[in-house]
Amino acid sequence: MRSLIRILGVARELLPAYAAIVAAGVLVAATGLTVPFIIKAATDEVVAGLSGGGAGVPGVLWLAFLLLLTDVANTIISNIGGYLGDVMAIRLRSILSRNYFEKLLRLPQRYFDNELTGTIISRLQRSITETTAFLNMFANNFLPMLLSVVAALVIIGWYSWWLALLMLAVYPLFTWLTALTSRRWQRLETAKNLEFDVAGGRFAEVVGQIRVVKSFVAEPRELAHFNGRYDATIGLTREQSAYWHKMDVARRGALNLIFFGIYSIIFTATISGEFTLGVMVLLIQLVNMARQPVQSMSFLVDASQRAITGCRDYFKVMDEPVESAAVSADAPPPPTLRTRPGEPVVVFDNARFGYTGDVEVLRGVSFEVQRGERVAFVGESGVGKTTMTSLLLGLYPLTGGKLLVDGRDVTTVPLPELRAQVGVVFQDPALFSGTIRENIAYGRPGASEAEIVTAARRSHAHGFIIALPGGYDAEIGERGVKLSGGQKQRIAVARAMLKDAPILVLDEATSSLDSKAERLVQEGLEELMSDRTSLIIAHRLSTISSVDRIITLREGLIEEIGTPAELARTNGIYAELLALQASASKADRKRLQRYEILG
Ligand SMILES: Nc1ncnc2c1ncn2[C@@H]1O[C@H](COP(=O)(O)OP(=O)(O)OP(=O)(O)O)[C@@H](O)[C@H]1O
Numbered sequence: 001m002r003s004l005i006r007i008l009g010v011a012r013e014l015l016p017a018y019a020a021i022v023a024a025g026v027l028v029a030a031t032g033l034t035v036p037f038i039i040k041a042a043t044d045e046v047v048a049g050l051s052g053g054g055a056g057v058p059g060v061l062w063l064a065f066l067l068l069l070t071d072v073a074n075t076i077i078s079n080i081g082g083y084l085g086d087v088m089a090i091r092l093r094s095i096l097s098r099n100y101f102e103k104l105l106r107l108p109q110r111y112f113d114n115e116l117t118g119t120i121i122s123r124l125q126r127s128i129t130e131t132t133a134f135l136n137m138f139a140n141n142f143l144p145m146l147l148s149v150v151a152a153l154v155i156i157g158w159y160s161w162w163l164a165l166l167m168l169a170v171y172p173l174f175t176w177l178t179a180l181t182s183r184r185w186q187r188l189e190t191a192k193n194l195e196f197d198v199a200g201g202r203f204a205e206v207v208g209q210i211r212v213v214k215s216f217v218a219e220p221r222e223l224a225h226f227n228g229r230y231d232a233t234i235g236l237t238r239e240q241s242a243y244w245h246k247m248d249v250a251r252r253g254a255l256n257l258i259f260f261g262i263y264s265i266i267f268t269a270t271i272s273g274e275f276t277l278g279v280m281v282l283l284i285q286l287v288n289m290a291r292q293p294v295q296s297m298s299f300l301v302d303a304s305q306r307a308i309t310g311c312r313d314y315f316k317v318m319d320e321p322v323e324s325a326a327v328s329a330d331a332p333p334p335p336t337l338r339t340r341p342g343e344p345v346v347v348f349d350n351a352r353f354g355y356t357g358d359v360e361v362l363r364g365v366s367f368e369v370q371r372g373e374r375v376a377f378v379g380e381s382g383v384g385k386t387t388m389t390s391l392l393l394g395l396y397p398l399t400g401g402k403l404l405v406d407g408r409d410v411t412t413v414p415l416p417e418l419r420a421q422v423g424v425v426f427q428d429p430a431l432f433s434g435t436i437r438e439n440i441a442y443g444r445p446g447a448s449e450a451e452i453v454t455a456a457r458r459s460h461a462h463g464f465i466i467a468l469p470g471g472y473d474a475e476i477g478e479r480g481v482k483l484s485g486g487q488k489q490r491i492a493v494a495r496a497m498l499k500d501a502p503i504l505v506l507d508e509a510t511s512s513l514d515s516k517a518e519r520l521v522q523e524g525l526e527e528l529m530s531d532r533t534s535l536i537i538a539h540r541l542s543t544i545s546s547v548d549r550i551i552t553l554r555e556g557l558i559e560e561i562g563t564p565a566e567l568a569r570t571n572g573i574y575a576e577l578l579a580l581q582a583s584a585s586k587a588d589r590k591r592l593q594r595y596e597i598l599g
């Protein structure tokens with residue numbers, strides 16, 4: 001319940017709307033309550049008429065006309081209230097969704113490592129839809145009903161206070177009986193939502209990577225997994241609903257007994273002359289009016305519990321610790337460096353890091369990269385090269401030691417500033433659906449056409465782009481599926497070029513290219529690196545032979561640091577790789593020779 005109130009508090013700007021809805025609710029209740037009184041008057045009029053007195057036919061017609069007026073007023077006001085409720089609900093939904101997305105954008109990388117995209121989406125859908133649907137229903141139906149109940153009770157009390165007391169006892173009794181049911185119901189609801197979330201998460205992942213699924217003919221497996229989750233929800237719903245309805249029989253049974261008492265009292269009091277016939281008719285109507293919400297209370301409780309569970313899920317995300325201040329609409333800070341040429345721009349000082357508490361990926365890494373220097377990182381797959389890139393972007397906090405970028409500890413630099421200084425070509429090019437132009441311009445929103453084309457030319461992407469139907473306006477599909485691996489990589493390089501950050505990180509930037517294309521892109525990259533500090537990760541040694549220094553890593557530690565020439569002479573990883581490459585090309589030559597002989 002607290003979380004529901006908190007939801008209302010989130011959208012304070014909707015206060016006038018709430019107030020208007022409450023006002024409409026009061027008017028609906030008031031017009032609704034007038035009806036029993038008019039019918040009472042009509043009954044008395046009819047009774048009087050039958051015994052020869054009263055105002056006769058004109059009197060009852062006048063009362064019928066009054067009924068018409070109240071009904072029309074009630075219809076109009078409740079529809080205005082309905083309109084206000086609908087608009088309030090959609091505004092609330094838009095506010096909650098925006099806040100949720102904004103919050104997600106501020107959550108640290110670690111959150112996304114542990115959640116499936118589809119799960120995040122299905123949770124957003126459910127929590128917000130159910131909460132707003134409930135509030136909409138509450139505003140439009142339950143609020144007028146609750147107001148009528150209070151008024152009806154007061155009026156009943158005016159005629160007979162013990163009848164009102166008996167009526168009043170119904171609510172706490174019913175609420176108590178419902179609360180008894182609630183805990184188990186909620187536990188089952190949470191279990192059900194978990195199944196939906198897991199199924200939804202996998203669903204999105206499978207659709208996103210349908211090519212892999214098809215290639216492994218994994219459709220039946222995926223379908224079975226999906227089915228399994230939904231089957232589980234059927235079982236859970238059976239249990240939940242059976243329990244709910246059993247309890248509802250008990251609850252309503254108790255109510256039926258109380259109403260038996262209430263009607264007996266009204267009938268006997270009328271027959272013994274304590275109430276007139278009109279009063280009896282009035283009281284029966286009021287009791288029915290007050291009884292209505294009790295009957296729909298199961299529905300109300302059901303909907304409100306769904307909403308409460310939804311709110312809880314919502315606030316679970318909203319209460320996650322964020323990594324940065326609010327997402328601002330301001331342009332990102334200019335990518336400049338304070339460090340002078342020759343001074344260290346990137347300093348890893350005994351840096352330690354592990355994704356999980358028990359496994360350390362970096363176990364005390366220290367090195368410096370000077371401004372304008374080109375440094376390559378070499379090490380086996382999984383040694384932690386990409387991890388260092390992530391640390392440089394401030395995606396994860398170090399677990400020990402220090403990391404300075406541009407002379408400042410990364411923990412103290414505002415993240416947008418840090419990220420503006422570092423341009424990355426990721427190992428996995430990760431493009432967005434949309435056009436090629438939009439994807440390149442992602443590096444710098446508002447870039448001119450000429451700048452985009454220049455970046456594409458320098459990354460040697462221009463040629464293939466203009467050959468595509470649509471050219472720069474060609475749609476590339478989700479994550480760029482319509483492009484080849486090498487084409488995606490060149491777009492990613494162009495995007496980084498446009499960002500024009502002073503520190504450049506190339507994580508296997510040319511790994512998907514063939515040797516010829518690689519040489520071409522390499523030229524572009526050379527140009528890009530010329531006046532910048534570059535950290536290069538590459539498996540192909542040809543890419544890194546021209547760097548200033550090479551740093552080799554082994555088992556989370558630095559093994560060697562030196563120029564390519566120096567490291568070629570030691571027996572470290574780099575020398576090893578050089579030897580391997582030499583022997584490989586020798587073997588290749590041999591194979592070629594053999595083909596030539598055979599040919
Ligand atoms: N998000 C993550 N959560 C948990 N562990 C991770 C995560 N990313 C990487 N790792 C682990 O951290 C280690 C280092 O990974 P990293 O991606 O930095 O390797 P790499 O040197 O870039 O390898 P490669 O040359 O194959 O790209 C690996 O053992 C990997 O399993």
Ligand SMILES: [Mg+2]
Pocket residue numbers: 385386387427507
């Ligand atoms: Mg990597």
